Amino acid sequence: MSVKTLTINDQPIAIEEGKTILDAAKEAGIPIPTLCHLEGVSDVGACRLCLVEVKGINKLLPACVTQVAEGMEISTNTPKLQEYRRMAVELIFAEGNHVCSVCVANNNCELQDVAVEVGMDHSRFVYRFPDRGVDVSHSQFGIDHNRCILCTRCVRVCDEVEGAHVWDVAQRGAACYIVSGMNQPWGEVEACTSCGKCVDACPTGAIFRKGTTTAEKAGDREKLEFLVTAREQGQWTR
Amino acid sequence: MEKIKFATVWLAGCSGCHMSFLDMDEWLIDLAQYVDVVYSPVGCDLKEYPDNVDVCLVEGAVANQENLELLEEVRAKTKLLISFGDCAVTANVPAMRNMLGTAEAVLKRGYLELGDCNQQLPYAPGIVPELLDRVTPIHELVKVDIFMPGCPPSADRIKATIEPLLNGEQPKMEGREMIKFG
Ligand code: SF4
Ligand code: SF4
Ligand code: FES
Numbered sequence: 305m306s307v308k309t310l311t312i313n314d315q316p317i318a319i320e321e322g323k324t325i326l327d328a329a330k331e332a333g334i335p336i337p338t339l340c341h342l343e344g345v346s347d348v349g350a351c352r353l354c355l356v357e358v359k360g361i362n363k364l365l366p367a368c369v370t371q372v373a374e375g376m377e378i379s380t381n382t383p384k385l386q387e388y389r390r391m392a393v394e395l396i397f398a399e400g401n402h403v404c405s406v407c408v409a410n411n412n413c414e415l416q417d418v419a420v421e422v423g424m425d426h427s428r429f430v431y432r433f434p435d436r437g438v439d440v441s442h443s444q445f446g447i448d449h450n451r452c453i454l455c456t457r458c459v460r461v462c463d464e465v466e467g468a469h470v471w472d473v474a475q476r477g478a479a480c481y482i483v484s485g486m487n488q489p490w491g492e493v494e495a496c497t498s499c500g501k502c503v504d505a506c507p508t509g510a511i512f513r514k515g516t517t518t519a520e521k522a523g524d525r526e527k528l529e530f531l532v533t534a535r536e537q538g539q540w541t542r
Numbered sequence: 543m544e545k546i547k548f549a550t551v552w553l554a555g556c557s558g559c560h561m562s563f564l565d566m567d568e569w570l571i572d573l574a575q576y577v578d579v580v581y582s583p584v585g586c587d588l589k590e591y592p593d594n595v596d597v598c599l600v601e602g603a604v605a606n607q608e609n610l611e612l613l614e615e616v617r618a619k620t621k622l623l624i625s626f627g628d629c630a631v632t633a634n635v636p637a638m639r640n641m642l643g644t645a646e647a648v649l650k651r652g653y654l655e656l657g658d659c660n661q662q663l664p665y666a667p668g669i670v671p672e673l674l675d676r677v678t679p680i681h682e683l684v685k686v687d688i689f690m691p692g693c694p695p696s697a698d699r700i701k702a703t704i705e706p707l708l709n710g711e712q713p714k715m716e717g718r719e720m721i722k723f724g
Contacts, residue, residue, distance in 0.1 A: 401638070401641065403635055405634060410724040416724065419721075424721070425691060425720075426686075426689040427632070431633065
């Protein structure tokens, strides 16, 4: 297996061919903010939080889906990147309806954390206040589309780890949403095994356990750990 | 030393930010040595917003005509305007009505469809302020100088925002303690 050598923020790094820039940064202990990336499932480059600059390439590249190449000179935290990252987070907030104070995920939300990380104290984009639905037809879980950031972590975990493929992405642009089954209420989708993996994979308060109220959706470390290693170890249920 | 002219106003919010302000407890006594409270629902009886205010904390989103007029007056008469709490910064809970559409749709829902008895729309021109069609964060309407998110911002966060201003310094609005929403 061949090895590529490159630099991240002037730090020299050697890493196997085929790995991503995000892998390389992780190995070198260089933090890059992410939202749609979830260890253990495939990457899709949906959120644009992990954008980096590569010398000689005049567009910003998402680190989670860009493979390393020989001699790459990568920067992860230039003023330009800081500005774009903050804009990406502001756009996510302005796009949906995020009322943190009454959200199940308040204090345990990856979107909230990332907002702090990029220094967002307000959104410079005008809030859309879209009219989105809530589906609580499932006996144990619910999905509030107002808080969904379309990261598709639920889609991938359900498909790639549980093998049920209950979730998918419907429509495009502003009308885009996460759809269950054949556009049925979640509770009517027979393929759903009620395993709850999507609840743990969801970085926000969009998918939650029924009966959880404000600030009660605490991330379960053990379950997240399971999601990360399940596919490698061929464990499909827990 | 000339005292800082200090004001707070309460638009469409639950007053929780003001309660949190009062939670600064004994530090309020220290603050009183530096500021003259010239307008505030919790610290002053004046009914008219005065001229030449130095600092004003604005709680709440803009939901009705009265909020809008007061906000514009505050901006015109204030040097440093602080967007105080999530309702001011994001429109927060008051804006959840935006999903229903116009003011008319909201009133119909609240007073007719959900009314248990005597269903009727409120109508008292000049007394009950008209609802705006859309609830907005204040910076979508006027220039804001400092954003202090939080629902409510903790007393510590409020103090850490105001204290530097007393010495003519800018507060650092960064990190979890200062800018986390909710
Ligand atoms: S999902 Fe996160 S950012 Fe959105 S309302 Fe809930 S806590 Fe706030
Ligand atoms: S429901 Fe949650 S995991 Fe699924 S796309 Fe939305 S934010 Fe991501
Ligand atoms: S983590 Fe790379 S685009 Fe979302």
